[in-house]
Amino acid sequence: MKLLGIEAVLFYLLAVAAILFAIFMVTARNAVHSALLLISVLITTAGIYLLVHAEFIAGAQILVYVGGVLVLFIFVIMLVNVKEEDNKLFTKQFLLGGFTTFLLALGMICILLQTQKASFFSFNSPPDVKLEKVQDSPNISPSHNISQNSIRIGQELYTRVALPFEIASLVLLVAIVGAVRLARERKQEKIYG
Amino acid sequence: MNLIVSYVLPILLQVQMTPTNAPTSLKEKLMEGLFNVNINNFLVLSALLFIIGIAGVLTRRNIIIIFMSIELMLNAVNINLVAFSRYWFLQTRGTIDPYMGEIFTIFVIVVAAAEAVVGLGIILAYYRNRQTVAVDEIDLMKW
Amino acid sequence: MLNYLALSAPKWLSDSPILHNRIDPDVLDYFLWPLTQIVVLLVVVLTLVAYLTLAERKVSAWIQARLGPNRVGPLGLLQPLADGLKLLIKEDLIPLNADKIVFAIAPIISLVAAFVALAVIPWGAAWGMISNIDIGLLFIFSVSSVGVLGIILGGWASNSKYSLLGALRSSAQMVSYEVAIGLALIGGLMFTKTLALQDMVLAQARLHIWIIVFQPLAFLIYLISGIAETNRAPFDLPEAESELVAGFHTEYSGFRFSLFFIAEYTNIVIVSAVGVTVFLGGWYLPGLSYIFEPGSALFVLSSIAVFAAKTLVLLYVFFWLRWSVPRYRYDQLMELGWKWLIPAALANILLTAILFVIAQQLGLIVSNGNFLEITKLGYVFLIGTAFIITIPITWIMLGQINQRSRDFNLYEAKPLPMNRKK
Numbered sequence: 001m002k003l004l005g006i007e008a009v010l011f012y013l014l015a016v017a018a019i020l021f022a023i024f025m026v027t028a029r030n031a032v033h034s035a036l037l038l039i040s041v042l043i044t045t046a047g048i049y050l051l052v053h054a055e056f057i058a059g060a061q062i063l064v065y066v067g068g069v070l071v072l073f074i075f076v077i078m079l080v081n082v083k084e085e086d087n088k089l090f091t092k093q094f095l096l097g098g099f100t101t102f103l104l105a106l107g108m109i110c111i112l113l114q115t116q117k118a119s120f121f122s123f124n125s126p127p128d129v130k131l132e133k134v135q136d137s138p139n140i141s142p143s144h145n146i147s148q149n150s151i152r153i154g155q156e157l158y159t160r161v162a163l164p165f166e167i168a169s170l171v172l173l174v175a176i177v178g179a180v181r182l183a184r185e186r187k188q189e190k191i192y193g
Numbered sequence: 194m195n196l197i198v199s200y201v202l203p204i205l206l207q208v209q210m211t212p213t214n215a216p217t218s219l220k221e222k223l224m225e226g227l228f229n230v231n232i233n234n235f236l237v238l239s240a241l242l243f244i245i246g247i248a249g250v251l252t253r254r255n256i257i258i259i260f261m262s263i264e265l266m267l268n269a270v271n272i273n274l275v276a277f278s279r280y281w282f283l284q285t286r287g288t289i290d291p292y293m294g295e296i297f298t299i300f301v302i303v304v305a306a307a308e309a310v311v312g313l314g315i316i317l318a319y320y321r322n323r324q325t326v327a328v329d330e331i332d333l334m335k336w
Numbered sequence: 337m338l339n340y341l342a343l344s345a346p347k348w349l350s351d352s353p354i355l356h357n358r359i360d361p362d363v364l365d366y367f368l369w370p371l372t373q374i375v376v377l378l379v380v381v382l383t384l385v386a387y388l389t390l391a392e393r394k395v396s397a398w399i400q401a402r403l404g405p406n407r408v409g410p411l412g413l414l415q416p417l418a419d420g421l422k423l424l425i426k427e428d429l430i431p432l433n434a435d436k437i438v439f440a441i442a443p444i445i446s447l448v449a450a451f452v453a454l455a456v457i458p459w460g461a462a463w464g465m466i467s468n469i470d471i472g473l474l475f476i477f478s479v480s481s482v483g484v485l486g487i488i489l490g491g492w493a494s495n496s497k498y499s500l501l502g503a504l505r506s507s508a509q510m511v512s513y514e515v516a517i518g519l520a521l522i523g524g525l526m527f528t529k530t531l532a533l534q535d536m537v538l539a540q541a542r543l544h545i546w547i548i549v550f551q552p553l554a555f556l557i558y559l560i561s562g563i564a565e566t567n568r569a570p571f572d573l574p575e576a577e578s579e580l581v582a583g584f585h586t587e588y589s590g591f592r593f594s595l596f597f598i599a600e601y602t603n604i605v606i607v608s609a610v611g612v613t614v615f616l617g618g619w620y621l622p623g624l625s626y627i628f629e630p631g632s633a634l635f636v637l638s639s640i641a642v643f644a645a646k647t648l649v650l651l652y653v654f655f656w657l658r659w660s661v662p663r664y665r666y667d668q669l670m671e672l673g674w675k676w677l678i679p680a681a682l683a684n685i686l687l688t689a690i691l692f693v694i695a696q697q698l699g700l701i702v703s704n705g706n707f708l709e710i711t712k713l714g715y716v717f718l719i720g721t722a723f724i725i726t727i728p729i730t731w732i733m734l735g736q737i738n739q740r741s742r743d744f745n746l747y748e749a750k751p752l753p754m755n756r757k758k
Contacts, residue, residue, distance in 0.1 A: 052276055064306055174307075175308075
């Protein structure tokens, strides 16, 4: 897999933006700013998915995360975080946590160096096959030249991984019921019993 | 300048420099791939995001931000999955499970959504009882 | 990524004597031509949005037997210009204690989300659209779901109770009705078998039919949820003047307010355009390809005109409903969304799928690769069952279910059946 030219430049732009947004997100003072920065990270990640031709995942990522989960987060922040955080951003175990993170980072860097040394990843694969341009076809027929990503994923989802797919829907159902039960107030419980 | 371009940048950006017959003009450089992104770059990006997420989880005090850091970590994992999916698709010409990585990503997104919903429900319930979202003060097993 | 986002420039342009052999064809295809399209589209849509405000005032005046704006220019045609100028030279207020950064970003998020979605809508055949991406419909959904953030953040950053309440209401409403919209469109997707919007139009052209006759219920659900999604009357709870001053944009003034305003009207255009594309055949009009040769410039221009006409009809429906139906209460709004529209959309998907399979077993529908082929009897079967089976069954079922739920809500003192056992 190689990204060349403008795609590589886009990758670096998106990657640097994602990392910067992530750092700001973790250190943000205000929870809403944090959520906004996380949204930025997610959108830049969606851009990176587009670069590797995973269009469906990119769309699903923005739809589910940004449109659903993060809106929920902002809702809860508004309901919960009435007063400004009292100047203490970090826990008492800040140093311990930082040290653990540092160790994990070291370990990860070592692993990455190993993988890079191994010839496993470093051989040169040919660049991606360029898709042909969509001609303005005079006859009325759908253009086949566009990516088929969503069709393929749909086929896989409904054939080979149909059972995990069903289980995932069950997980979502349980989560919905659980969330309603957890977030319900006592007052409502008294009324409806 | 030349030194930076030829030695420092490649190490930082994990670029494989094209050997002796390097392209000359700027346009050629861009087109022929001075920046030559391969799977390693995706791994580095993913690792960095994951580490930032871990830092957030281990050090922040606001439980909602801890939750968001967990979402960030899951997102970092997703980058790996998608990149490897594409990598194997091209490497094997689509003979082995070319879309499994992307499909696993879908499941990760689904489970992350479910996790966020239940977690936020717990936070709301806890806040109603204790009026705090700081993990320092969540120290009772029962109240 | 870039090589399949763009459609190539039309032949008559690249072969024209001015450009021929003077410009690199790649530069023309990937840069100059899309840029031209984008500029033209933005100019047209912004003008359309400006004149939609005038049209809305004219339509409401006509419905209420008034004259409407008629002072500026002939028939008041320069009114949008005057309004825009007024908004531009107003003072840009930022409330005390407001979160300044978020306050400034929120309208931009709304506007960008609204404008990005315009890129994938098939305004016409062949070169009449900017990009035909594989995930077209999903793209529009995800981008418009980002638009919710602009509203909720704007309301939060204003540091005002009316704004916050309006924002909470608005985002809850939009998130709820997004589900209904998505489920309603799935019924249409079963017949087009693709998410790419241009291909959806072409699928309808191949079937020689508009999807609305197969999916009348889905279109109804889509229309209602689309009105709610864009926060229009009768679902304009987020900015209900009598309760919340102006909802989430109470504290906004001048240019920032106009950004929200443009975003809102652009969203209306998008909802209408997607409805036209999925249900009303997009630019496809039966017989159009007999008048003009398909692929010629005249054909594309006339297809754009057809699309515009259909979109304007839907936009008129939006204005018309605003003055015909009183505003819903908030619990009524949520009940309509969650207890009627979403279950109805689910039932529609289920029944359509069952009927589809039955028709396939009977040999009325043949799946041919990525297209459907429907026999004449198949058309009769699908249209008939849509009206005779799907709509009545859904109606009766939901009526029965919601009868009980109404008791559950209104008479809380009355013990429920499950509690009587205790």
